[in-house]
Amino acid sequence: MAPPAEVLAVRGLSKAFPGVRALDDVDLTLHAGEVHALIGENGAGKSTLIKLLTGVYRPDAGDIVFQGRPVSFATPLEAQKAGISTIYQEVNLIPLLSVARNLFLGREPRNRFGLLDFARMHREAEETLRGYGVRVDVRRPLRSLGVGAQQMVALARAVASEARIVIMDEPTSSLEPREVETLFSVIRRLRDEGIAVVYVSHRLDELYAVCDTVTVLRDGRRVHHGRLADLDRLSLVSTMLGRELGEVRSEGLTKFTGDHHATDTRPVLEATDLTVPHQLHGVSVSIRPGEVVGLGGLLGSGRTETAKAISGALPLSSGRVVVAGAPLRGGSTPAAIRAGVSLLPEDRKSEGIVPGLSVRENISLAVLPRLSRFGLVSEARVDSIVNTFIERLRIKASSPQQKVGELSGGNQQKVLLARWLAMNPKVLLLDEPTRGIDVGAKAEVQKLVDELAADGLGVLLISSDLEELIEGSDRVVVLKDGAVVGELTGDEVTEDKLMRTIAGDTPARDAVEEAATDG
């Protein structure tokens, strides 16, 4: 078998931001029909590399040869026209536009008067999406779709154009298992059609499931490349982190010990009968000090809403939350925080960090009133707290004054954790605390959660990563359609049992398709 044609050859690519060398002399080669894993810690430079390839940023040095010709794209549009399609990590689609318009933006079918042909557009959009297991009314605004379905639209969009290379920057971070399967089958189809795929993910299992080759970045440099099959998981992690194999092996891949002991039998948090119209229907959860309670369920089952309702970010139509014996005034985040309930939101970028403010200001944001007198901030006390947490959580920032928006995802997450830990909470609600962060950071966050629980903190852990949920929680409450459908304790917390409870009586597939066809 002759080696497939080289589609892309990148040589010596470098890019610096003020204070950071995001990418340093990186090479990358792609062949037709190759699925290439691009991995590295948070901030290793993966997204930067992708943005350089697609004309979002201009390289400081290096050249890109695409299909035998040197190229330099000025805009993503040029890259797309030339045949490089991308599903970006953060920016995706346009929520207010209809699904079909999102799918066809820029290449809408037109009738003979040059006007858009909506009938055809809707027909084709429906057909295309069906191939991705998404059945929706394509005239509805995109934002009425679940995240998974939105991601599928983005995927369909990227693949639909005449692409030679499809780049996916963490496409699965908000997909559920069934959707991941669909995604993989799409990737395999692309491979069979001779299209090269660049696949970025922090989930190692996925890499082994679909990728042929791998490039490992560390601190902006390429530290390894080759066939993925030649490297086992542990070696992969050790190259990525730059640590000894033995060290990694001894520490294991997850940091959860899984056995916490509730120090008290009385719950520190008791949420009963939480009801939010259309979203939650009488959800009850209780957490004892020192306990990690997992919240399981499919996407859209109401986990985020439960956490938000407890923290006062969603107004309740009925139900009550009691913290350490005292009832909370509903619908007020400040009240919940004062009572000792802290929420680490799922959507770090738009609901968590304040991107334009510094690390220091972000960490001290919630605790500020306690560090102030008559509204005046005591800078010395802020400094001491900020420094403590930067050290304790090993936050990587050029200085406490660096803008949080410039940090990598994992470090942003740590800054948020620091913000809440500084408050000395009684209950910590963690919504997808390790989504989109690298194995190293993930392990650190997990270890931290363990330690906090050991210190007597009550923790609610929401995670779509079943492994994490199982290993991390003492007890898992399972939600479906905004209501509790089961609870697993102790030995019951196994992957098999959890899967079955989450799916409920109806198999997952039907549930989603049924939902997708309504409207």
Added chain:
Amino acid sequence: MAEAALKTVPLDKARALQWLQRYGVYAGVALLLVVNIVITPHFLSAENFRTQAVQVAPVIIVALGMALVIGTEGVDLSVGAVMALAASVTALYLGYGLLPALLVVALFAAGVGLANGALVALVGVQPIVATLALMVGGRGLALVLLPQLKDLRNPQLASLGSGDVLGIPYLILIAAVLALLVAFTVRRTTFGRQLLAIGDSRPAAQLAGLPVRRVLIVVYVVSALLAAVAGVLATARLQASDPTSLGNLMELSAITAVVVGGTPLTGGRVNIAGTVAGAVLIQLLTATLIKHDLPPSWTQIAQAVVIVAAVYAARGRGKR
């Protein structure tokens, strides 16, 4: 090293850009001062500087409040109307003495600020439309209260307008103190940080448990109160209450000062020193054109050019 040599050129350019971005307004002010000293007769005199400072003081005071509002990603179009309202109310209640009159003025201004803040923070109306409604209605109210210009002969008010301490007019003193106070608030207080966080990312601020609504309402109230202070001072200086024309287009002057001073309209950052400099820049420009007796068309075109130039220099650098 070759590498280093290669890099110096773009680096210098980048640095120059950065410098311009940060200090452009001040450079502009300095430039106008130098140019005027050279070409404008009698410019270099204490009297002249005093005039410029006294004229710009009300603009600065309004712009301080505007800077806070813009820091929360808002805008306040009602400031000019609040100035007029302050003028009306001052005239109506001056008979009871200056202090009582000022208290009533503060009440009215706080009322407008509350209405703005409530529309923005509680109802969720876009600031530009919410404050537009109060801009129209506020001036109407000012005229309902006092339908026409009225001369005021109150010695206390007169001394507020033209008196001084150690040769420094009260107006300048008040503007300076307020500027320091606001700058201090932005930098050193919980309120200031919360304001910036809200302007930068409102959902994040909300989930971090910040009192978002309260901060927003307070910001609009502060803006209205500062506008009222400016209104009273302008009235004191004029020795007359003129609700028809006082504060006309003040909202635009204030916004211009804030933006030219390097505070982005997208919120999350507030530059008080820059705001003061921005106001001074526009004042000097207008003074230059008037002193050289250039026609109004020139004044407007020159202002347009300076605004664009200043904002262009201070713009966040685009695509890298």
Added chain:
Amino acid sequence: KSEDDAADGKKSTAAADAGQKVAEPKPGSKTCTVDAYGGKKIDLKDATVGFSQSEKEANPFRIAETQSIKDEAAKRGVKLLTANAQSQFSKQISDVQDLLAKGADLLVIAPLNSDGWDPVLQAAAAKKVPIVTIDRKINATACKDYVSFIASDFVEQGRRAADQMIEATGGKGEVAILLGSAGNNVTTERTKGFKERVAEKAPGLKVVFEQTGDFTREKGQQVTEQLIQSKPGIAGIYAENDEMGLGAVAALKGAGKKAGDVKIVTVDGTRNAVQGVVDGWISGVIESNPRFGPLAFQTLDDFTQGKDVAQDIIIQDGAYDDGNAEQDLGKAY
């Protein structure tokens, strides 16, 4: 409670004898009749009169003008409809159209601008509604598009202001003009008359500074402050309305000048300005009488009865200087 409630009392007493007087019509000046205009005779008592005011009733001139129209309508028992354009010309056009739609039989218009009245004139002509414009002229054909125009002669006001300025300064030195708002034909005409007369009668007097004060006191003050700094030797200031003149006075006071150091001449004849003459700060005030009510209604009455009315009714404006200011203070509005 206001500071000087007492002062307001005096106003009304004197207002009665401050009505407008018509300047002696020049021989041969044109007249208009119902027949020539193409309307029909009606009795003013049964008619509805529409009045369109251009600016908010917020300055003495507009207040006195509207009040005088309202008073006269009440006196004659005529039904009056009013509208106020709030200084927006487009609004004034629709205002007048609204008045017509509401059934006004006769129109009194205080135009914000002299040009741009075509749509209104056409609409009025279609309904044969006679129009009298007051205080400012409409650029159109008299006795065809409108009946007559009652106003002061702004160019003449400028000339008379120049006379006063020449007298006050002795015809020598540098003077400044505080212009009204740009684009306003009152501004244009008062400037024209002033400059003409100065050039003609006192070549020694030089206009060295012309900046707009937008007809407001505040702008008048600010501009004057700049002026006296850059031109300390200025001999006189011609302000195209009283408010700007009073602003100039405030600026001069602020700069520590004495009354009379800089000669100020203004146009309008408001109370405050005339008081300024009494106090010596202002050298002269040219009157522009706003009390159009009696004259406007008389004209309409004559016209609708079929009598001849003059097409241009120019008002004889008074003037105030240190000779008559004190005793005529009551006439000021």
Added chain:
Amino acid sequence: MTVTKTQTPVSVAKGRQAEGAEPAGPARSERLSALVQQHGALAVLVIVSLVATFSFDSFATGDNVSNMATSSAFLAIVALGMTFVIITGGIDLSVGSLFALGGVLAAWGSRHGTLVALLLPLVVCGAVGVVNGLLVARSRLAPFIVTLAAMLGARGLMLAITDEGANTYLIGKGSFLAELGQGTTFGLGNPVWIMLALFVAGAVVLRRTRFGQHVYAVGGNEDAAALMGAPVARTKILVYTLSGVLAGLAGALNAAWLASGVTILGNGMELEAISAVVIGGTLLTGGLGYVSGSLVGVLLLKVIQNVINQIGSLDSSYQQVVSGAFLAVVVVAQTWLGRRRQLM
């Protein structure tokens, strides 16, 4: 940085997908509230008009309606351009000045023939629009401040060519231009027909062309639009140009109607146009809006003004209080309706 804070990551933008209890519920109420948001202003307009019809005899007369239509036409044309700008998430404060400038240029140009009279305002105002667009799109300056400067600049230019406002250029009676502005067709003024034609064209462009899609996309999420290959900069430049051209055209038509290039026009018109657009249901944050709504918004403003005139005896200062209060009520109502929609 390309990645700015305007981005809306998918996770915040998600809506209800699975709602077991009442599958059709959210979708239906969503459509309903979309409908209300789009036509809420229309409902208010109908109610106010009905009340006015019953309260004032002279409201629902042919004359009055045709007057309102004509005087709305100019503002409506300006609001049409503004709608495009606001849907992209921008704002254009220069339209009032451009309206005045356009009128003066048309009147001045009418001495050199109809073609010059019509083209000159479009070209000059369009050019100002291009500059606005370039500064907003290429130099990434805030639209508010760019167009504020343009507002000053355009008015300065207008003053410069009219001898500081002292010169009013006239349009000859009976000329084609005057006929265009003053003539009527089927009982309605020509400007009304022109305005209606422009709105139909505007609706088609916005809903049925790629450019229209790009306008929505840029306003909905600029960064995403760029990454999806929409020509963000070109779209922005085009909408500001369009807004400039339409403001110039409205000015020219207005001048034709008035038969003169009045120099004191257009003050505050930008705020009127913005209010009309917002009342019409277009989101100031961009991404959502309707051309038809803006027309309704303009009519609503005009009807309210007419009603105030119908009352007749209101003091000029009370009139302002009433319009301010009315504006507040309408935007509050709009916001409540809009908020319901955002929950979906």
